[in-house]
Amino acid sequence: MRRQAARVVRYVVLGALACAQGAWAQEPAQARPATPVPAAGSTVAAPAAVAIEPAEIPFASAHAASVRTPSAPTAWGGPRTGSEATLSDRVVSYRIQARLDPAKHTVDGQQQLTWRNRSDRPVGSVFLHLYLNAFEGEGSTFFTERRVLAAHGGSRGVAEVKKGEWGYIDLGNVEQDGAALKWRYVHPDGGPDTDHTVVRVDLARPVPAGGSVTLDMNFHSQLPRVIERTGYVGKFHLVGQWFPKIGVLELPGERGATEPRWNVHEFHFNSEFYADFGEYDVRMTVPRDYVVAAVGEQQGDPTPEGNELTWHFAQADVHDFAWMAAPGYKTLEGEYTGPGSPPVKVKVVYPPEYEASAKPVLKATIDSLGYFSSTLGPYPYKTVTAVVPPFNASEAGGMEYPTFFTADSFTEVKPKTLDEYILDFVTIHEFGHGYFYGLLASNEFEEPMLDEGLNEYWDDRMLRERKQRVYLTKPLWQFFGVEAPMDVFALERMFALLPRPSDPLGQNAWDRLSSADYGTVYSRTATAMHDLEERLGKDVTEKAYRQYYATWHFRHPSIADLQASIADASGKPDVVAQVFDQYVYGTARIDDRVKEIVSEEVLPLAGTTIKNGHRVELSSEQNDEAVSKQREAWKDAHPDAADGTGPFPWKTTVTVWRDGARVPQTLKVSFADGSVEAVHWDDDRRWARFVFTKPVKGTSAELDPDRKIYLDANKLDDSRTVDANHAASHRWGADFAALLQGLYAFLVTL
Structure with missing residues (x-):
């Protein structure tokens, strides 16, 4: 919910191999190790008498992350125009009957899964997610990674699991047209043998190109006490990721794929989900006094069955199903x-x-x-x-x-x-x-930025549109003068770890330094997209995102598809490419600052000069006397003149410094008469010096005066004044003295 540096996490030794990875469905009590397979199986459609060894369809890379090649225009069936018979190109359908035991916190289910092979070749094996097995014990990929990632940064989902609080899903019989199928656990990401979140099911007959297969199966799900995302607390049950769910077969031209591949990652600690669009028809039987809410539309009133009710929900053109039940x-x-x-x-x-x-x-x-x-x-x-x-x-x-x-x-x-x-x-x-x-159904495993990050950004835009600000005020804060509400994007940058980003925004969910660094998928993406919006303009940005949505909804876009949509709609591909190269594909940081501002009078200078063909000398004493006379005469003529004005011009020199990546900057310089001058700094120089000669003294210099660049790691050094201003330190000193005085007065009363 982070690339290769974290791979070692998966190889932590977790104990005896008695809990081995592979078990045939027909032999659950005699689990035997199964060699992790590098690819799934498929076969060419042929008469039953002709045995053709299936060609292997590889897994997506265990370290797949941001895609840089835009998808083909025809990917996922091409854009959905609204004139199609269905909203999405439905690939899978689920018909599930489930019964909740609220005392044991279990769900027993029968499922009929129908999957369509979109590829140009037969498929002999399919892969199912058993997400709930992430919570079966400390040997899962989820818990293996949790020990490392959560230890290096705060995270949700770190509660201690006590006896009787684990969760799991037991897959029972799987049949194809009445034929029992064998299945075994596999590890597409090279995770520990004790992870059981992905299974391979070998079909009795391959699914031909363009054909479909129907699998009937039963399963038993033990909900965990709520650790993260799913489970029970008391009589409340949130039933998520609770059923066997088929992986995604990606085709060439889709999210960077150059050949068919199974995208079916293990359930990682920080990752979420990715699935095909389809139809769900689900019946849930629960105690009569329980209320049920679920994905989709309720189909009529619940049906009584003794002391229970059966609730029926259905929804098409979605890619997951969850529900809750509680009295x-x-x-x-x-x-x-x-x-x-x-x-x-x-x-x-x-x-x-x-x-x-x-x-x-x-x-x-x-x-x-x-x-x-x-x-x-x-x-x-x-x-x-x-x-x-x-x-x-x-x-x-x-x-x-x-x-x-x-x-x-x-x-x-x-x-x-x-x-x-x-x-x-x-x-x-x-x-x-x-x-x-x-x-938009982006791949939350490999490109979480497209969901968590972009969603965070769009949420902040809505809050900004509502003029809703963040109120952090508490009595102690008020004492120290912190009363004004905070801008939502200002809050985001506080949590974005801008001084030293560890991972590109486009990195996958698990190959990251820590859970805290994964958290910047939210805040740093929102901040980066805020800054891109400032460069493109609000209207252009909304046009770009409307185009992105219109082109890719009910499909599965990649980061490259997002970049292409924004570049095309904005007409500024270079600007978009710079932002994506620096922050989405890279770990650039911004830290520009005003290093120095000096404003000096331009006075006559002592020495020799040539006047009327003769060299004359002006000593320092003579020069100082002449300067004094001019100042006195000017003051007599301008008795109400403000400080920083006089008979001589002023030269104000501002030095700016760049510690990070290049970003277009505006430098605003203010002068004693209230006038300002602005210059632009947009080059690769580490430092730059700007000189202003005016009749008045310079008073201050400020980078990014309109507060457009939120990615700057330190905004406090964006400005300087010529003359020191001690008001803030005086205020804090006085407040601290008052605090001490109050403390001493309290102690005297004891």
Whole structure:
């Protein structure tokens, strides 16, 4: 949720090989090691009597990251114009029947999965994600990486797992047209043998090019106590990544692929998900007093079955399905109508203790529908459901699925407070994923910037449009004079680790220095895109993102596709390339500063000169006397003259220094009479010196006066004054003295 330096993480020795990786589906109690395979299997379609060894389809690279080659125009079936029979090019369908045991926190399911082979060759093996096995024990790739990455920076998902709180998914029988299939665990990223998050299923008959295969399977999911994204707390169940889910077969011209490849990474600690669009038809049986909310549209009223109810939800043109179930939850409903969208039923499902959060979440969701629809493209679905997690389930909050997300929770939400900002921001952010993760369906494994980063940026734009600022004020802060609310982009740059970025923004989710450095996918992307917007202009930027969305929604764009869309729409490919080369593909830093400003009078100089053909000498004493007389005469003539003015001109010299990457800068110099001059500095010089000769003294110099360059690692050195100003230090000194005086007075009373 970070490249090769972190690969060693996966090879940490975790213990005995008794928990070996490979197990045939028919022999779960006799798990035996299976050699990790470098590629999946496929075969040429042929009569049953002709045995043809399948050609291997390779995995995407274990270190795949930002793609630099734009996808082919026909990738993923070409742009969706709206005239097609379906919103997306549906590749897969799931029909699932699930039963929740709320006491054991388990889900037993039967699943029928139908997958279409988009490639030009037969496929003899398919690969399934068993994401829930990330939580089965400390031997998973998830936990292996957690020990290293979280130790070098704060992260969510680091709670201690106690006895009985682990989660897993057991895959049972898998059949193709009644024929039992063999499957085994594999490790596409070279992870530990004890990781069981990906399985290979060998088909009884290959899927021909353009053909489809239907697999029937059963599974048993043990939900973990909420560690990250999914699980239970008490009677509350957030059921995410709970079913066997097929990987993505990418074709040449798609996200940099030059041949067919299986994109089916292990579940890494900081990564999220990537899947094909398709259809979901899901029935969930739960206790009669439980409330269910889920991805998609509810199909009629729940059906009674003894002491249980079966809820039915369906949704097409999405790439995931999640749901929640809990007793005692309430519902608040609203509706959004907007150009190009169907009427959207908006629902907030919440526990009674967090009723104060329901209305703000509903309003922020409806506002988000309007903003994202108008700035990117119309929302195409008929529902949005937000879930407020209960007390003690914060790790279940802030998670997104198509048409369905979890928000934050507060017992009280006062206007213009930090709590109000957090609740609004989390709601807007998780809804926004419905566009960048949902509709654009970027690969969150390999290019998390396209989801977390771009979404964060667009969320901040919406908050800016709402004129919503961050209120950090607390009584102690007020004592020290910190009262003004903060700009949302100013807050982002505070967490962007700008002085020393460790990884390019376009890096994958797991090959990163630490979880804290992964966190800059959010903040540094938002900051970089803010600065790019300042260079392109607000209207041009929105035009570019509308084009990006129009071209790539219901497909799977890469970073190169984003760059191409912005470059084409803006007409400034060089500017876009510079920003992407420096920050998306590289780790450039910016740190420009005003090194020095000096303003001196240009006085007559002592020495010899030639006048009327004769050399005359002016001594220092004579020169000083003449200067004094001129000053006195000028003061008599200008009794109200301001400081910094006089009979002689002033030469102001400003030296600027560049410690990082080149970025176009504006230098503003202010003078004693209130006038200003601005010059541009946009070259590769490490330092530059600018000289201004004017009738008045220079007073200050400032780089980036309009605050357009948020990527600058240190904004405090962007300006200098000619004369020292001690007001700030005096204020802080006085405040500290008052604090001490109050402390001493308190001690005297003891």
